[in-house]
Amino acid sequence: xxxxxxxxxTPEQIRRVVETIERLGLAAHPIPGTQRTAIxxxxxxxxxxxxxxESLDGVLEAIPVSRPFKQVSREWKAEDTVVxxxxxxxxxxxxxxxxxxxxxxxxxxxxxxxRAVKEAGAALxxxxxxxxxxxxxxxxxxxxxxxRILARVREEVGLPVVTEALDPEGVGLVETYADMIQIGARxxxxxxxxxxxxxxxxxxxxxxxxxxxxxxxxxxxxxxVNEGNPNVVLCERGVRTFAxxxxxxxxxxxxxxxxxxxxxxxxxxxxxxxxxxxxxxxxALASVAAGADGLIIEVHDQPERALSDGxxxxxxxxxxxxxxxxxxxxxxxDRDVHAPxxxxxx
Ligand code: PEP
Ligand code: MN
Numbered sequence: 001x002x003x004x005x006x007x008x009x010t011p012e013q014i015r016r017v018v019e020t021i022e023r024l025g026l027a028a029h030p031i032p033g034t035q036r037t038a039i040x041x042x043x044x045x046x047x048x049x050x051x052x053x054e055s056l057d058g059v060l061e062a063i064p065v066s067r068p069f070k071q072v073s074r075e076w077k078a079e080d081t082v083v084x085x086x087x088x089x090x091x092x093x094x095x096x097x098x099x100x101x102x103x104x105x106x107x108x109x110x111x112x113x114x115r116a117v118k119e120a121g122a123a124l125x126x127x128x129x130x131x132x133x134x135x136x137x138x139x140x141x142x143x144x145x146x147x148r149i150l151a152r153v154r155e156e157v158g159l160p161v162v163t164e165a166l167d168p169e170g171v172g173l174v175e176t177y178a179d180m181i182q183i184g185a186r187x188x189x190x191x192x193x194x195x196x197x198x199x200x201x202x203x204x205x206x207x208x209x210x211x212x213x214x215x216x217x218x219x220x221x222x223x224x225v226n227e228g229n230p231n232v233v234l235c236e237r238g239v240r241t242f243a244x245x246x247x248x249x250x251x252x253x254x255x256x257x258x259x260x261x262x263x264x265x266x267x268x269x270x271x272x273x274x275x276x277x278x279x280x281x282x283x284a285l286a287s288v289a290a291g292a293d294g295l296i297i298e299v300h301d302q303p304e305r306a307l308s309d310g311x312x313x314x315x316x317x318x319x320x321x322x323x324x325x326x327x328x329x330x331x332x333x334d335r336d337v338h339a340p341x342x343x344x345x346x
Contacts, residue, residue, distance in 0.1 A: 001041040001048045002076060004060045009037060013058030020056060031077055036060070040076050042226065067261065069218040071225045072232070077263045083203045083231045086160025086179035087341050088123045090203075090233050091265030094338040095330055096294035098162055098267070099319060100126035102309035103139065104146035107153070112301050114157040116316035121323040123338040124180070125150070125159040126296055130166045131308055132186045139307040147177040154179075159340060162205055162296075168196035175202055185210050185237055185272070188220050198227020205296075207235040207269070210248060214257050221264060234258055234266040235296060236287075238273035247275020247312070250283050255290040271298040271312045280314050281322050288329050294338075297322070 003017055014030060014037055021028040021041055026048075029040040041048065050062035067073045082091040090096045099122035104110050114125050129146025131139065142149065150161045160179035165171045166187065174181050180203050187193055188209035197204045204224050208217045221232045236255060238248025250273030258266045268287035270280045284295050300306045300313035314322070327337050 001044065001050070001053075001062055001064055003039040003041065003053050003062045005037045005039070005058050006060045007036045009058035013056070014039065017053065017056055017059060020053065029071065033077070033079065038077075040065075040071060042070055067218075068215065069222040069262075071230075072218050072221045072262045072264055074261060074263055079263060081230065081232075081263045081265060083233050083265060085124060085162070085203050085233075088160055088338055090267070091293050093335055095288060095292075095326065095335050096124065096267070096338045097122045097323065097326065098124040098126045098294065098296040099299045101300050101306070102271075102298045102313065103128045103131050103141055103307055104149050105142070105307050107149045109301065110149050110153045111156060113299055113316070114153045114159060116301065117299050117319060118157055118159050118340045120316065120320040121327070121337065121340060122159065122297075122319075123340050124162055125154065125157070126162045126182075126298075128164050128182075128308075130164055130170055132164070132166055132184050133308070144173055147173055151177040158342070165193065165197070168192050171196045171200055175200055178202070180205055180233075183207065185212075188212055188217065191223060194220055194223035195227050198224040198229045200229055203231035203233065204229060205233050205235055205267070207237050208239070208254065210238070210240045212239075214254060214261065217254075218258070218262055218264075221262070232264050233293075234262070234264050235269055236266060236273070236292075237269040238275075246273075246279065248273055250274055250287075252283075252286055252290040255287070255292050259291055265293040267294045267296050268292045269296045271296070271309070271314075275309075275312045277303070277312055277314050277318075280312065281318065281325070284322055285325055285329055288326055288333060288335070291333065295326070 018028040026043040053062040099117035104127040131141035162180040164182040241249040270283035303310040303313040
C-alpha cells in the first residue's frame with residue numbers, strides 16, 4: 001500500500017500518517033518526491049483497507065501496490081533512482097562505464113589496466129579480489145591482498161572501485177577498501193548476503209542470476225532496500241540458454257522490462273553476457289540503444305595471460321574504440337557519458 005499525500009500536506013500531517021501506520025504494527029517508509037510525499041507501507045500480510053488511511057488529514061489517496069516487489073517498484077516511486085558511487089552518479093542522464101580486469105592479479109596488472117581505462121573514459125574501476133569460480137582448482141582471487149591493491153590503485157589513479165563480496169563476512173572487508181559492493185550472478189539469491197549488503201553504507205551492484213526472472217531479480221533488490229540501503233544498481237549479464245555461439249545469452253529486453261517495473265538503474269555486462277571478446281563491442285552498443293544506464297566491461301592488458309575470463313577480456317585499445325563509439329551513440333539516446341571523476345571524497 002502506498003499513501004500519497006496532498007501537495008500541500010504539512011510535516012505534522014505526514015507524521016500523523018506514519019504514526020497511524022506504525023500503530024497498526026506495520027512499517028512506514030516516507031518517500032519525499034519533487035511534487036509530493038508518499039508513504040509506503042510494508043509488513044502487511046493481507047490487503048489493507050485504504051479508507052482508514054484516506055480519512056486522515058493531508059492524504060490524497062491510498063493505493064495498493066500490486067507487484068510482489070514493493071520498494072523497488074515504479075508504483076512505489078515513479079522517479080528514476082540515481083545512485084552515487086564515490087561521486088559518480090549512476091541512473092541520471094550520464095551513462096556510466098565501469099571497466100577493469102575480471103580479477104585483480106597483481107598491483108602492476110591492476111594499475112596498468114586502471115590507468116588505461118581511465119584515460120579512455122571509464123568512470124569506475126572494477127576488479128575481483130574474491131572470485132566465484134566454477135572449479136575449486138581455478139584462481140580464486142587474491143583475497144584481502146587484492147582489496148589492498150584496489151585501494152592503492154584507487155588512490156593513485158583516482159577511480160572509485162567496484163568489487164565483489166562473496167559472503168556476508170566479506171562485505172565488511174569490501175566496505176573497508178572499496179566504493180561499491182558487487183553481488184554476483186551466483187549469489188543473487190544468497191539472502192544472508194543481500195541482507196548484509198542492505199545494512200551497508202555502500203551502494204550495491206546486483207547482477208542477475210543466470211537463470212533468474214526479472215521478478216526474482218527485483219525481489220533480490222527488494223531484500224537490500226528493505227534492510228535500509230536504497231542504493232542498488234541492477235545488472236543484466238546474460239542468462240543460460242541452449243546457445244553455443246555465446247557463453248550466455250545477453251537478454252537486452254531485460255533493460256526496458258526493468259525500466260518499466262522499477263525505478264532502479266540498470267547496467268549491462270556484455271563481457272559475461274557473451275563470453276567472447278569479439279561480441280563485446282556490438283553488444284555494448286546495443287545495450288546503450290536498449291536504454292541501459294551504463295556498462296561494465298572486462299579489460300586486460302594481456303588477455304592471453306589472464307587468470308580468469310581472458311577469452312572475454314578486451315585490450316585497452318579496443319576499449320578506447322568502444323568508448324568513442326559509446327560517446328557517439330549516447331546523444332541518439334538523449335544521454336551523455338560520465339567523465340572519469342577528477343577527485344572523490346573517501
Ligand atoms: C564478475 O563480474 O567478475 C562476475 C563473476 O560476474 P557474474 O557474477 O555476472 O558471473
Ligand atoms: Mn569475469
